[in-house]
Amino acid sequence: MATINLAINGRPRTVEADPQISLLTVLRENLDLIGTKYGCGEGQCGACTVLIDGRAQRSCITRAETVGQKQITTIEGPAHGERLHPVQEAFLEEDALQCGYCTPGMIMSVVALLNRNHHPTQSEIIDSLNGNICRCGAYSRIISAVQKAATSLAKSEIGTGARQ
Amino acid sequence: MTGDHIVGVSVPRKEGRDKVTGRAQYVDDLTLPGMLFGATVRSQVPRSKIGKITFGPGIAWDEFIVVTARDIPGKNVIALIANDQPCLADGVVNHPEEPILLLAHSDRHLLPQAVAAVSIEYDQLPALFTVEQSETRSEVIWGSDNIFKSYLVEKGDVDGIWKKADYIVEGEYKTGAQEQLYIENNGMIASFDAQQGMTVWGSLQCPFYVHKALMALCNLTADKVRVVQMETGGAFGGKEEYPSMIAAHAALLAIKCGRPVKIIYDRLEDMAATTKRHPSRTRHRTALSKDGRILGGEIELTIDGGAYVTLSPVVLSRATIHAGGAYYWPNVRITAKAVATNAPPHGAFRGFGAPQSLFALERHMDRIAQVVGLSPVEIRKRNFLQPGQMTTTEQTVREPLDLVRLLDRALELSDYHAKKQRFAKENELGTSRKGIGIAAFLHGAGFTGSGERNLSSVVGVEGCADGTIKVLVSSTEFGQGTKTVLCQIAAETLGLPYENVEIAQADTDQVPNSGPTVASRTVMVVGKLVQSAALGIKQTLMGSGLLGDSYSAEQFRSACRTQVAAHGQFRSWARYEAPADVFWDDDKYRGEAYAAFAWAVYVAEATVDMTTYNVSVDDFLALQEVGKVLHPVLARGQIAGGVAQGIGYTLYEKVIWQNGRMQNGQMTNYIMPTSADLPVVRVFFEEMGNVHGAFGAKGIGELPMDGPAPAIVNAVEDALKVPFDSIPLLPEDVFEALLAKREPQSVGGVR
Numbered sequence: 001m002a003t004i005n006l007a008i009n010g011r012p013r014t015v016e017a018d019p020q021i022s023l024l025t026v027l028r029e030n031l032d033l034i035g036t037k038y039g040c041g042e043g044q045c046g047a048c049t050v051l052i053d054g055r056a057q058r059s060c061i062t063r064a065e066t067v068g069q070k071q072i073t074t075i076e077g078p079a080h081g082e083r084l085h086p087v088q089e090a091f092l093e094e095d096a097l098q099c100g101y102c103t104p105g106m107i108m109s110v111v112a113l114l115n116r117n118h119h120p121t122q123s124e125i126i127d128s129l130n131g132n133i134c135r136c137g138a139y140s141r142i143i144s145a146v147q148k149a150a151t152s153l154a155k156s157e158i159g160t161g162a163r164q
Numbered sequence: 165m166t167g168d169h170i171v172g173v174s175v176p177r178k179e180g181r182d183k184v185t186g187r188a189q190y191v192d193d194l195t196l197p198g199m200l201f202g203a204t205v206r207s208q209v210p211r212s213k214i215g216k217i218t219f220g221p222g223i224a225w226d227e228f229i230v231v232t233a234r235d236i237p238g239k240n241v242i243a244l245i246a247n248d249q250p251c252l253a254d255g256v257v258n259h260p261e262e263p264i265l266l267l268a269h270s271d272r273h274l275l276p277q278a279v280a281a282v283s284i285e286y287d288q289l290p291a292l293f294t295v296e297q298s299e300t301r302s303e304v305i306w307g308s309d310n311i312f313k314s315y316l317v318e319k320g321d322v323d324g325i326w327k328k329a330d331y332i333v334e335g336e337y338k339t340g341a342q343e344q345l346y347i348e349n350n351g352m353i354a355s356f357d358a359q360q361g362m363t364v365w366g367s368l369q370c371p372f373y374v375h376k377a378l379m380a381l382c383n384l385t386a387d388k389v390r391v392v393q394m395e396t397g398g399a400f401g402g403k404e405e406y407p408s409m410i411a412a413h414a415a416l417l418a419i420k421c422g423r424p425v426k427i428i429y430d431r432l433e434d435m436a437a438t439t440k441r442h443p444s445r446t447r448h449r450t451a452l453s454k455d456g457r458i459l460g461g462e463i464e465l466t467i468d469g470g471a472y473v474t475l476s477p478v479v480l481s482r483a484t485i486h487a488g489g490a491y492y493w494p495n496v497r498i499t500a501k502a503v504a505t506n507a508p509p510h511g512a513f514r515g516f517g518a519p520q521s522l523f524a525l526e527r528h529m530d531r532i533a534q535v536v537g538l539s540p541v542e543i544r545k546r547n548f549l550q551p552g553q554m555t556t557t558e559q560t561v562r563e564p565l566d567l568v569r570l571l572d573r574a575l576e577l578s579d580y581h582a583k584k585q586r587f588a589k590e591n592e593l594g595t596s597r598k599g600i601g602i603a604a605f606l607h608g609a610g611f612t613g614s615g616e617r618n619l620s621s622v623v624g625v626e627g628c629a630d631g632t633i634k635v636l637v638s639s640t641e642f643g644q645g646t647k648t649v650l651c652q653i654a655a656e657t658l659g660l661p662y663e664n665v666e667i668a669q670a671d672t673d674q675v676p677n678s679g680p681t682v683a684s685r686t687v688m689v690v691g692k693l694v695q696s697a698a699l700g701i702k703q704t705l706m707g708s709g710l711l712g713d714s715y716s717a718e719q720f721r722s723a724c725r726t727q728v729a730a731h732g733q734f735r736s737w738a739r740y741e742a743p744a745d746v747f748w749d750d751d752k753y754r755g756e757a758y759a760a761f762a763w764a765v766y767v768a769e770a771t772v773d774m775t776t777y778n779v780s781v782d783d784f785l786a787l788q789e790v791g792k793v794l795h796p797v798l799a800r801g802q803i804a805g806g807v808a809q810g811i812g813y814t815l816y817e818k819v820i821w822q823n824g825r826m827q828n829g830q831m832t833n834y835i836m837p838t839s840a841d842l843p844v845v846r847v848f849f850e851e852m853g854n855v856h857g858a859f860g861a862k863g864i865g866e867l868p869m870d871g872p873a874p875a876i877v878n879a880v881e882d883a884l885k886v887p888f889d890s891i892p893l894l895p896e897d898v899f900e901a902l903l904a905k906r907e908p909q910s911v912g913g914v915r
Contacts, residue, residue: 036186037347044831075186079185098643099397101190102347103186104186133347135346135347
């Protein structure tokens with residue numbers, strides 16, 4: 001067992017865990033942040049995607065110990081209370097989901113994309129989502145939702161705030 | 165009463181907000197006090213007697229709960245159709261990954277090592293792995309002949325037509341297994357209490373299937389078993405029957421240790437051990453007139469059921485009834501069988517047998533077109549079913565069906581003719597070849613034949629104490645939009661805002677048995693019952709004078725509150741009754757197979773890269789007649805999603821078998837399409853209405869799985885002028901076929 005200090009959704013969190021354990025396990029089992037999902041355990045499906053220093057990463061193949069000095073954002077992070085993040089709003093408005101299981105990871109990948117690229121082209125969107133599998137096949141809706149979120153972030157005066 | 169319609173409008177998804185915030189609770193998100201974690205020790209071999217079981221060194225075995233077949237209080241069976249599948253193998257195993265014993269521990273991370281430390285001695289028996297091996301009966305592994313189920317459909321006089329035929333066209337077509345690959349793996353939690361009985365929470369489609377299985381296994385009465393569906397992260401048929409097995413395992417562990425037990429499969433276990441789409445082989449022999457009209461034909465259909473019966477008879481039934489497709493067969497004989505092999509049982513997957521037999525038929529139609537010298541369009545037009553004609557099971561088409569018009573519209577929307585010409589010209593140059601292909605087909609909604617009558621589904625609608633409405637059904641949401649559409653139907657019926665209607669969690673203690681969530685039956689059959697039950701609520705309130713002929717939402721709410729205050733619980737029930745004019749003969753397999761068929765024409769445009777032999781789908785048009793579309797956004801989502809899975813089935817997803825076991829049970833080596841591989845699916849609806857469905861709806865969910873494979877493979881043939889008769893069609897298959905075409909002698913020599 002080791003003591004691991006983490007910064008998650010802007011809050012410091014300390015856990016006692018096996019240093020070999022994945023970030024996904026720490027989030028779900030030690031911190032009860034259960035919005036992040038297990039899908040394949042080998043970084044292929046994207047259901048476990050979180051932001052690590054703003055970049056979309058697979059938490060199932062990230063050792064918790066290695067991210068102690070970094071800012072981690074999970075699906076519990078982007079909304080402010082009942083006010084949804086523009087990406088979440090866009091997913092709802094476009095019905096860019098069906099079963100919803102890939103959705104937290106998908107949304108985190110999109111948040112990461114829009115943080116670094118305010119006006120992604122369709123092919124940039126497709127490239128950035130290539131590691132997130134939606135077996136329900138809602139891809140074209142997801143792409144529309146990304147475009148909608150990009151527009152609404154650009155229009156929003158607090159756009160930069162919402163991007164954090 | 166508000167004048168605005170709710171049905172036909174794309175209202176927001178009921179559970180959408182929970183899903184985008186990560187608050188939706190799936191089974192692995194639920195933790196119960198004192199809960200242990202369970203794991204399954206499985207067979208490493210296909211067919212064997214089980215010898216000595218040893219618990220190896222290095223594991224603190226006294227900390228583990230161990231369950232074997234001897235711990236089962238009731239019958240060692242997963243109750244379904246034939247009741248031949250054990251919950252835990254007892255003495256013999258019949259397929260790789262068959263469950264043998266169960267372990268539980270408070271630390272889930274200790275389980276994999278413990279499972280690996282159990283060693284089992286096997287005394288192996290000869291095993292069968294293919295349909296062909298099963299047919300030889302070199303070993304009898306099930307019953308007396310390895311046949312789970314067979315059907316014979318006969319119409320007219322097939323034997324008399326061959327000498328009248330101008331052409332006789334034969335073909336053999338094969339389809340592979342396909343993994344459902346819902347992103348949420350299977351999982352279940354069980355909790356047992358001697359007084360309360362057994363409760364399970366899980367990722368599942370059919371609460372009452374699990375309920376039935378647990379009653380038999382645990383020897384409990386119906387009131388002592390409770391099944392609760394958690395949010396379910398995709399199913400596609402893959403959570404129709406296998407959840408009963410996992411619930412059974414969790415239940416046995418919970419009984420033994422007296423604490424709740426959670427079992428969550430990892431991806432590898434889920435892919436290797438649970439069901440997949442049945443592999444199939446279909447042979448066609450068709451007699452045609454000079455002008456390309458079908459005189460009759462023989463269709464011989466065989467599906468690989470795996471080691472136990474499970475749902476194979478019903479899958480085979482749907483495959484059989486869809487084998488003649490959207491065409492008129494004056495004479496036909498369909499012989500169909502599901503055979504046993506030593507693979508894990510194959511099971512339900514969206515389409516449920518129809519994608520297999522329709523792939524064969526729609527490829528065969530293109531073959532017929534070539535032999536007769538007609539275009540793929542013309543051969544279909546000349547043989548389409550028309551109103552007044554009878555299907556292969558002698559069901560009369562009673563609706564004003566016009567498939568020629570549907571096909572013409574699809575050709576127009578896809579710019580078929582211009583593209584076909586252009587591709588033919590462009591294919592003479594360049595490093596790629598393009599083609600365009602069509603598939604015309606049908607899909608029956610609801611249970612087959614007498615199925616709905618036997619189910620006798622019940623639905624409830626409750627007027628609550630606060631004046632809102634609650635829909636009570638065991639029909640489950642797993643992405644399709646069950647919650648949303650059933651609430652829409654109740655709201656429309658009662659003239660209330662959509663927001664005033666909620667739906668109960670699918671909990672067998674709280675909701676009636678509205679049947680399983682399968683067979684594209686939810687909107688059509690269950691929705692119609694919701695409509696009836698909601699009408700009962702309205703009539704009661706009007707009958708008691710609490711509500712006038714016209715009312716506002718607030719007046720309704722007030723009337724409902726008054727009713728509950730005066731009389732207590734206020735519920736209205738509706739039970740399915742088969743329409744009087746619907747007959748079905750199970751012995752002769754004749755009659756009204758389905759209350760409604762949806763009809764479709766799909767057009768696929770494909771490019772073959774002549775360097776890599778990769779096939780990509782560039783454009784996909786899906787035109788269908790599905791009755792009244794109750795929620796356009798959800799309906800389009802169903803079609804686009806089904807087409808995506810159909811493209812995977814055709815071009816990407818190959819299960820590699822070795823001795824009955826899936827070798828590529830990981831997302832690294834079982835490849836399915838991502839956003840980068842899929843075209844935008846252009847979805848169009850025609851609406852003809854349907855007297856049997858809620859507000860005229862027919863089934864939608866499975867239909868889009870049927871058309872992509874034949875449309876795409878027909879497009880590949882159009883591009884390369886080489887026929888392909890099996891799927892999945894991978895680049896290596898394209899390469900080999902082109903090589904064989906170029907060097908026929910050398911390939912002939914090898915064979």
